Amino acid sequence: MSTRAIVAVLLALVTLVTLGAIATSHTGPRAASLPTVCDPAVVMNHRLDELGRSGYAWEIQPDPIDNEHHAGYTYFDPPLVVVSGKVTCEQMPTVVNHEWMHVQQARAFPGQVVLAYGGMDEVEIIADCGSMLLGSAYTPYLTQRRQQTGDHGCTADENWSARELINHPR
Numbered sequence: 001m002s003t004r005a006i007v008a009v010l011l012a013l014v015t016l017v018t019l020g021a022i023a024t025s026h027t028g029p030r031a032a033s034l035p036t037v038c039d040p041a042v043v044m045n046h047r048l049d050e051l052g053r054s055g056y057a058w059e060i061q062p063d064p065i066d067n068e069h070h071a072g073y074t075y076f077d078p079p080l081v082v083v084s085g086k087v088t089c090e091q092m093p094t095v096v097n098h099e100w101m102h103v104q105q106a107r108a109f110p111g112q113v114v115l116a117y118g119g120m121d122e123v124e125i126i127a128d129c130g131s132m133l134l135g136s137a138y139t140p141y142l143t144q145r146r147q148q149t150g151d152h153g154c155t156a157d158e159n160w161s162a163r164e165l166i167n168h169p170r
């Protein structure tokens with residue numbers, strides 16, 4: 001793994017715990033029923049059926065996938081997305097949306113993703129902007145920027161860039 005270029009990094013699991021708490025708080029009272037068993041891999045593949053895999057392999061690997069508790073990595077060469085085994089069914093669509101945006105970045109700017117966006121910070125911001133456009137309520141890099149700068153959401157240019165990636169051939 002060390003020889004692979006780690007290009008994109010997502011969602012610290014520490015913060016994903018918060019997402020789980022938020023999701024739970026909005027669930028409301030649950031009707032009495034048998035507990036449903038959810039398989040994160042099924043949720044991942046369902047979301048990928050909707051978005052398209054764009055030639056990338058997607059794998060769930062046991063946590064930790066690194067020492068920083070990230071929820072996912074997108075490797076550009078070879079094309080592979082690894083999702084942490086700690087990601088729950090509820091969190092999975094958000095993780096897939098964000099990593100899928102990195103896949104689209106790689107397809108739009110082969111070998112030049114970081115250069116195209118002027119640095120990793122903006123690579124992550126655009127991935128979060130696209131993730132939000134795809135329906136994610138949890139966008140950690142946008143949250144971090146808001147905390148640091150007070151700027152909310154994405155700029156018009158950032159949303160335009162994200163839409164271009166979503167519309168890019170898959």
Ligand SMILES: [Zn+2]
Binds near residue numbers: 009102
């Ligand atoms: Zn990322």
